[in-house]
Amino acid sequence: MNLLVVGSVALDNVKSRAGYREEVLGGSATFFSIAASHYAPVRMVGIVGSDFPDRAVNILKERGVDLRGLEKVPGKTFRWSGEYADDFSTRTTLDLQLNVFEHFQPKLPADYRNSEYLFLGNIHPRLQMQVLKQFEKRPQLVAMDTIDCWITDCWEELGEVMKQADILFINDEELLMISGETEVYKAIPKVLDLGPRIVVLKKGAHGAMLMSRDASFSLPAFPVKDVIDPTGAGDSFGGGFMGWLARTGDLSLENMQRAMVAGTLTASFTVENFSVDGLLLLTKDKLIERHEEFRKVTIWKALNELKS
C-alpha cells in the first residue's frame, strides 16, 4: 500500500544526560517516514527552508522516502531545542522557531492523492483538513496525531479532523484533555464517540495500548537498557505501526496488534541514539533479533492449572 505522511521537518538541538547534539534532523514527518521506510515505501509532505542541509535530504533519500512533496522555500527551517531530565521523566522546550513552517500550506503532488494510507502528523488541524480535502476519494486508512495546544486552541477544527480519522495516536495527557475525564478507561469511549474507531495510546516507557469499542491490546515498551534521546519515539512508533499495515495491507485487529509490536520495536531503536541515528542503524537482522527477544519478554503460557 502507498503510505503518505504529512508533518514537520525540523532541525533540533537536543540535550540529555548522554550529551548534546546541534542542528540534527528532527520533526514528526522525519521520524515517521524513516521508521516506516523499514517496512514499506513512504511519501512525505512537508516544508523546509533554504538552510536545510543536503546531508539531511540525502538521509531521507537513502531510506527511499519519496520527497516530491517536500517543499524547499526561502527562509529558515523549523527549529526546536529541548532538554531532558536525567531520568527522562520530563522534557523542557528551550526554544521553538516555526520559521518557514509558519506559512506551511501542504500541497499533495497529483499522484500522492491516491495514497491508500495516510498519517497526519501533529500539525495544525486546519492543515490536517487541507490534506484530507486534496484526496479524490478518502484514503482507506486515515491515522492522525495531535498535541495539547491544538486541543485547547483549535477544538472545533480538531473535532472535524477526528470525525474523519480511523486511528488516533495520542498520549495519556492528551486523551484526558480531549475527553475531560481523569481516568483512561472512562476517557476512551468518549474519544471513540468523536470519530476514530481505534485509539492508540502512547505511554512512552510504559508501552502502548490499542483500544476500540470491543477490544483492547496492551504492550510494554521494549526493555531498552540505555536511553540516549527519546525525541521522535512516538513518531517512530507511529511510523513502524503504519509501515507494518502498509506492508501487509491487512487492517484486521490481529494485524493491528502486530503493528503495535512493529511500532514498539522500531521506537526502541530511536531512543538508543540521538536524532534519527538509531533508526538509520536499524537493519532487518537487528529487527528480527529484537522481535525474538520481545516475544520472550511478553509472551506467556496459559495457566492451565487454573482449571484443575
Next chain:
Amino acid sequence: MNLLVVGSVALDNVKSRAGYREEVLGGSATFFSIAASHYAPVRMVGIVGSDFPDRAVNILKERGVDLRGLEKVPGKTFRWSGEYADDFSTRTTLDLQLNVFEHFQPKLPADYRNSEYLFLGNIHPRLQMQVLKQFEKRPQLVAMDTIDCWITDCWEELGEVMKQADILFINDEELLMISGETEVYKAIPKVLDLGPRIVVLKKGAHGAMLMSRDASFSLPAFPVKDVIDPTGAGDSFGGGFMGWLARTGDLSLENMQRAMVAGTLTASFTVENFSVDGLLLLTKDKLIERHEEFRKVTIWKALNELKS
C-alpha cells in the same frame, strides 16, 4: 507447598472518588493471604488487638487461612486512614496508628517452621530477620517486600534481609532509592548485586516487570474499567504470584512468568472494590474468564513477514 506470610493486619479507613469505608479489613498480610488462598493453603503470622472484630477473623477463616500464627493481644489493632486523588495518581495517608503492631515480635508456631515458601511483608527489616532466624532450615523460596522508610532508616538491617532473599517485590521509587540510580535498567543490576536473584517491579496501572540477570518479562495491568480502591493491590499481586508458585511447586522462569499473570489477575479483582471485598467475590470461573480475556489483551502472533 506450604506458604507462610508475615506482615501487617489492619483496620483501614479509605476514601476514594467512589466513596468512603470505615474500619474495613486491611494490612499487607491480609491482602496477601486472601489473594494467595485462591491458589494454595496459606499460613499467616501477624498481630491484632482485642478490638479486632470476629467478622474479620471469620473472613480469613472462611478463605481457609491458617491463623494459628495470628496473635491477639490487649490493645488496639493497627489502623491506617488514607485518601486517593480522583485519578488515583496519588494517595495521602491521613492517619497511622501502629498500636499493638508497635511491639510486634513475630513468633512462628512450631510446624510453620518447615514452610517451603515464605513471604516477608513490608514490616521492619529487623522483624523480617527474626522470622528468617526461626526457620530450622532456610525455606526453598524467600520473597520479601519493603517500603521507603526502611530504605532510608534501616539500610543495614534491610541489606541483611536482602542477602537472604530470592525475590524482591518493589515499586519504581523504592528500586531507585535502593540503587541510587535514576533509571530502572541501571538500577536493576545494582539491586541484584545486593542479594535477590529476581526483582519483581510493581508498577500499578502500568503493570509489572520481572527481572533477573539474564531475563526480563513485562506485563501490562489487566484493563480494569472502574477502579474503586487500589489499597492492597501490590500485596494481592504478591499473594497471587506466590500462591501460584506454591500451587505448582515450579520455580522455573517460565512458571514465574505465569505467576506474574496470576498476580496481575488477582490484583485486578482487588482494585474493583473496597478493602478485600473484590478478593472475596473472586471465583474460579471469574479467574478463568479473566485469564482468557488477558490472553487477548497481551498475546500477539509473530511478525513472520519481517523475514520476507
